[in-house]
Amino acid sequence: MKSKIWAFFLVVSFTVAGVGILACGDSSSSGTGTGMVKVSISDPATCAGPSGPFSHVYVTITDVQANVSSTAGNSDSGWKDLTPNLSKQPQQIDLLGQASNNCFLATLGDVQQLQAGNYQQIRLILADNNTTIANSPCGNSANCVILASDNSVHTLQLSSETKTGLKIPSGQIASGGFNVTAGQTKDLNIDFDTCASIVQNGNGQFRLKPVLHAGEVSTTSTSINGKVLDKTTGSPVNGTVLVALEQKDATGVDRIVMSTLANVDGSFVFCPIPAGTYDVVIVGVRSDGIAYQPSIVTSITNGETTGNVNLYVATVGTQGSATLQGAVTSENSVNAGTVVDVALSALETVGTATQAATYTIPLLPTATQHSATLSLSTQSSTSCGAGGDCVNYTMTLPAGGSYVGTYSSSGVTLTQSAPLATYVVDGIAFVSSSGGQMNCSPSEQKTQAYALSNNFSISVGTLAFTQCQ
Structure with a gap:
């Protein structure tokens, strides 16, 4: 397929x-x-x-x-x-x-x-x-x-x-x-x-x-491909698997540049793609609703294949997933409500203090989540309180920590980063219906880091955008 x-x-x-x-x-x-x-x-x-x-x-x-x-x-x-x-x-x-x-x-x-x-x-x-x-x-x-x-x-x-x-x-x-x-x-x-x-x-x-x-x-030979398997069964996942292709931005954060759904046989391909080095981040949900922990393959270039990449079924939480709930507010220079478009991503930093890397973890592919990140627009509402427009959101993400491994032509060895994930919600504001013009000062806001423990439904802090157009 x-x-x-x-x-x-x-x-x-x-x-x-x-x-x-x-x-x-x-x-x-x-x-x-x-x-x-x-x-x-x-x-x-x-x-x-x-x-x-x-x-x-x-x-x-x-x-x-x-x-x-x-x-x-x-x-x-x-x-x-x-x-x-x-x-x-x-x-x-x-x-x-x-x-x-x-x-x-x-x-x-x-x-x-x-x-x-x-x-x-x-x-x-x-x-x-x-x-x-x-x-x-x-x-x-x-x-x-x-x-x-x-x-x-x-x-x-x-x-x-x-x-x-x-x-x-x-x-x-x-x-x-x-x-x-x-x-x-x-x-x-x-x-x-x-x-x-x-x-x-x-x-x-x-x-x-x-x-x-x-x-x-190149229109003829720039692709990255591979196959995703359930580690327990050795077979393709009986469910839905989302694969994201990511690359570091100017601040060193991995951002999603493309995403795809794996085929029923577990295979995926990205093409065409610009020359460069990428990371592949994979999440999935079984047909019974149980989530997998993310698998991350780092440092792969176009023209290469990841080979078989395993997904590990999460053993934490009721369904192996976690929900983050929060709000976004926006106002202009005189503290009046101003509508903005906001792109929301979930970030996870893995590794040691001296060798850490931050990745965007895609949203789990569920009946209500059809993209790897969230796109929202603030609006006027009595629930916003005085002086701002707002919007509430919910993200469903893997609860378990990521498995990470560096690309190798002989196969990827994945190592679990942590039993449970730690997430930061990142928001970038745009002028509403502008075609992509940045908005607010600063245009990017992040929550504090939220480490999952026994609670898999977290209320995160509000992202408050000010000085918006």
């Missing part, structure tokens, strides 16, 4: 001719010569019915653009059009559609030229929902979700996505920028985490809150 990835990808091929010189690291560097650009879409997300909430997620793309400046504004003249034909004929894509091969769904537009340069911003522009799309399954809307429960169609609400685009800054591009030099052919992959990018508002509407990453890939 083909692996299904919780994302879609845009792959851009550049062939650059002539002689060019780039000042690497310059946030606005550009070279001489031109390149050829080809954009395509790869394997879709897996928050699909019958177990997931959606049978289809449609978006209509009108353009893909890139800029060599990391600080360029929305109206900057340096934005380069990678898909000019889409403005004349927008392309509607089902992010839960079936790929024709292991990675790709469709091609966007025709081959285009591109100037050499170190591109440090990328943006996707979607069609306004009033745009007429022939034979659209969304009816009168260009973007929509269709629920698996009753096949009802709901408009996917947009904001700046139709004007300033879905933004990918240099911090979310592998190596800090996409460097095209003269005489090279390169492919640029844009990862859109569908399941973490859809927020259901309190009024029942669905809104797009994009989660995006990008980086250079």
Whole structure:
């Protein structure tokens, strides 16, 4: 069975001719010569019915653009059009559609030229929902979700996505920028985490809150794959297994860049992926509801396989799981409520004091958790108290500590880090419906560390965002 990835990808091929010189690291560097650009879409997300909430997620793309400046504004003249034909004929894509091969769904537009340069911003522009799309399954809307429960169609609400685009800054591009030099052919992959990018508002509407990453890939040989087995039985897990591909950010914290569900035979694959070193973090739930402890394989590069990776059934708690319950509040500079979008992750630090590493532990794949992290939006409510907007949340996570091992071509040896997990809830705030613009000061907040003991239902501290727009 083909692996299904919780994302879609845009792959851009550049062939650059002539002689060019780039000042690497310059946030606005550009070279001489031109390149050829080809954009395509790869394997879709897996928050699909019958177990997931959606049978289809449609978006209509009108353009893909890139800029060599990391600080360029929305109206900057340096934005380069990678898909000019889409403005004349927008392309509607089902992010839960079936790929024709292991990675790709469709091609966007025709081959285009591109100037050499170190591109440090990328943006996707979607069609306004009033745009007429022939034979659209969304009816009168260009973007929509269709629920698996009753096949009802709901408009996917947009904001700046139709004007300033879905933004990918240099911090979310592998190596800090996409460097095209003269005489090279390169492919640029844009990862859109569908399941973490859809927020259901309190009024029942669905809104797009994009989660995006990008980086250079090869369209033929950049993948990481493996197989997940139940340690007790030696067979594939009778249940659901979520596999996350993670990479360290500028602060050294492992962040999820892609996630997938393992197939019924335990196999998984990530493709295409940018060159680099990754960690693989695996969680799972048996069909009887019993959770496994996380297994983490570190230091694996694209083109390699993890081989067989064991999952250990948790022996703590009633179901081997724990719940963290908390709240997020947001206010502006005059202490008035301000709506923000928030991405929430659960972090666990394992290892010794001198050799510790912090990983994002994905949420357990349950009937109510269909993405590896949480996407929330604060809102005005009497429960928030005076001077703030708020939202409550619950995370269900493995209760047991992680099993960790370093990648080896001869097989991975996993060692348990601790009997019970210790979690920190991490929140990053964005301007509501901004297409990915950071918000509040500071834009990232963390709770204290909560070590599980005999209590597997923990009330964590409030993440209070202030100085928000």
